[in-house]
Amino acid sequence: MKTSFPKQDIRVLLLEGISRSAVETFRQAGYSQVELHPKALPEAELKARLAEAHIVGIRSRTQLTPALLEQARRLIAVGCFCIGTNQVDLAAARRLGVPVFNAPYSNTRSVAELVVAEAIMLLRGIPQKNVLCHRGGWTKSAEGSYEARGKVLGIVGYGHIGTQVGVLAESLGMRVLFHDIEAKLALGNARAAASLDDLLECADVVTLHVPDTPATRMMIGAEQLARMRQGALLINASRGTVVDIDALAAALLRGHLAGAAVDVFPIEPKGNDDRFASPLVGMDNVILTPHIGGSTLEAQENIGIEVASKLVRYSDNGSTLSAVNFPEVALPEHPHSRRLLHIHRNVPGMLSRINEVFSAGNVNIDAQFLQTDAEVGYVVIDVAADVVQAQALKDRMAAIPGTLRTRVLY
Ligand SMILES: NC(=O)C1=CN([C@@H]2O[C@H](COP(=O)(O)OP(=O)(O)OC[C@H]3O[C@@H](n4cnc5c(N)ncnc54)[C@H](O)[C@@H]3O)[C@@H](O)[C@H]2O)C=CC1
Numbered sequence: 448m449k450t451s452f453p454k455q456d457i458r459v460l461l462l463e464g465i466s467r468s469a470v471e472t473f474r475q476a477g478y479s480q481v482e483l484h485p486k487a488l489p490e491a492e493l494k495a496r497l498a499e500a501h502i503v504g505i506r507s508r509t510q511l512t513p514a515l516l517e518q519a520r521r522l523i524a525v526g527c528f529c530i531g532t533n534q535v536d537l538a539a540a541r542r543l544g545v546p547v548f549n550a551p552y553s554n555t556r557s558v559a560e561l562v563v564a565e566a567i568m569l570l571r572g573i574p575q576k577n578v579l580c581h582r583g584g585w586t587k588s589a590e591g592s593y594e595a596r597g598k599v600l601g602i603v604g605y606g607h608i609g610t611q612v613g614v615l616a617e618s619l620g621m622r623v624l625f626h627d628i629e630a631k632l633a634l635g636n637a638r639a640a641a642s643l644d645d646l647l648e649c650a651d652v653v654t655l656h657v658p659d660t661p662a663t664r665m666m667i668g669a670e671q672l673a674r675m676r677q678g679a680l681l682i683n684a685s686r687g688t689v690v691d692i693d694a695l696a697a698a699l700l701r702g703h704l705a706g707a708a709v710d711v712f713p714i715e716p717k718g719n720d721d722r723f724a725s726p727l728v729g730m731d732n733v734i735l736t737p738h739i740g741g742s743t744l745e746a747q748e749n750i751g752i753e754v755a756s757k758l759v760r761y762s763d764n765g766s767t768l769s770a771v772n773f774p775e776v777a778l779p780e781h782p783h784s785r786r787l788l789h790i791h792r793n794v795p796g797m798l799s800r801i802n803e804v805f806s807a808g809n810v811n812i813d814a815q816f817l818q819t820d821a822e823v824g825y826v827v828i829d830v831a832a833d834v835v836q837a838q839a840l841k842d843r844m845a846a847i848p849g850t851l852r853t854r855v856l857y
């Protein structure tokens with residue numbers, strides 16, 4: 448596998464308008480071949496570009512399927528410049544020896560702020576009033592308008608975003624209930640609901656902050672919407688797969704829900720020039736936003752630096768710390784030795800076969816690091832060798848059956 452290159456030959460492909468801070472981070476680390484695209488690529492073009500790329504950066508839109516990953520023969524690593532990694536087949540990437548990195552925190556505050564603002568807007572009926580004023584109407588009335596203070600906010604998924612939403616909402620005097628599949632420390636005066644149904648039945652505003660998993664797909668369907676209180680409000684800034692959008696449209700149309708704010712959709716446009724369609728279009732009591740929960744300049748700049756730094760660190764040093772699909776190794780610098788990486792299927796006898804390469808070559812190992820999971824093993828070997836020797840050792844390691852990827856770090 449030809450994945451050993453000097454830095455200047457490593458091609459970095461960044462899609463979906465990733466922040467320029469990522470480009471700067473790569474450039475400062477000595478990577479000159481960095482290409483930035485403002486949107487997701489159509490599948491055929493993505494396939495062609497992936498075949499040439501060593502490092503690829505995406506956001507939530509680009510789907511990296513097993514078929515696409517399998518033909519990306521040069522790929523060293525994937526960066527998701529966002530939180531969600533559901534758009535990448537993580538198991539396929541692992542089987543192919545490709546670690547995937549993300550930014551688990553950088554945009555969480557941005558989502559939380561938007562959600563709290565939307566809760567206030569929905570409780571006051573602002574979306575409808577705003578539309579009416581734009582059309583020359585004037586409905587000065589307190590009808591259907593409520594304070595946030597004292598209302599029950601139901602948070603489904605009490606993780607990094609859900610907890611921050613809870614803290615901000617409590618500062619407004621809201622009463623916070625949450626539901627999570629894991630036992631979670633309740634912050635402030637928040638309380639765990641007895642069940643999802645309990646939360647849906649008690650909350651004035653329900654907000655969703657779960658990841659896309661088999662268990663969360665269509666988690667909020669007609670039955671769950673019917674359980675929500677008459678006149679309740681729903682906010683979804685998690686994933687479009689979590690809510691049955693037709694059932695939501697029906698619940699809004701028949702007036703069971705008083706309003707909704709939706710940032711994520713089952714089908715989203717590829718980029719800013721593409722057309723958006725949804726059964727919720729045209730409903731004045733629904734705030735529609737184009738998946739911008741995490742799209743603030745602060746969040747995007749930080750994400751660009753965070754994920755690019757993780758990719759640079761892996762590419763320069765081999766560290767996989769915080770990879771979401773891969774054995775994690777935090778490695779020291781290797782100023783006086785050459786570093787070889789060997790990623791393999793985790794089968795018995797692999798380490799001794801790797802070590803045979805070095806003993807047969809009469810090469811002294813300065814340091815060795817190994818981390819495995821059920822499927823994949825990752826060995827890092829520091830040796831005193833010149834470029835030619837290191838390349839020969841890499842080629843011999845690459846010939847070991849079960850090898851997935853090998854690389855010499857320059
Ligand atoms: N609209 C946007 O622009 C953004 C959307 N997101 C979405 O928000 C999601 C949540 O983000 P974080 O809070 O940072 O993730 P997190 O991983 O910190 O929290 C998710 C929580 O959901 C819980 N959970 C998982 N499955 C569940 C289930 N079936 N029922 C109940 N709880 C369940 C987990 O235990 C965890 O506590 C992300 O996975 C992403 O899909 C994230 C950032 C921006």
Ligand SMILES: O=C(O)C(=O)COP(=O)(O)O
Pocket residue numbers: 506507508528529530531532554738739740741742
């Ligand atoms: O961080 C996430 O999971 C998000 O949903 C944000 O995605 P984006 O980078 O805006 O495409």
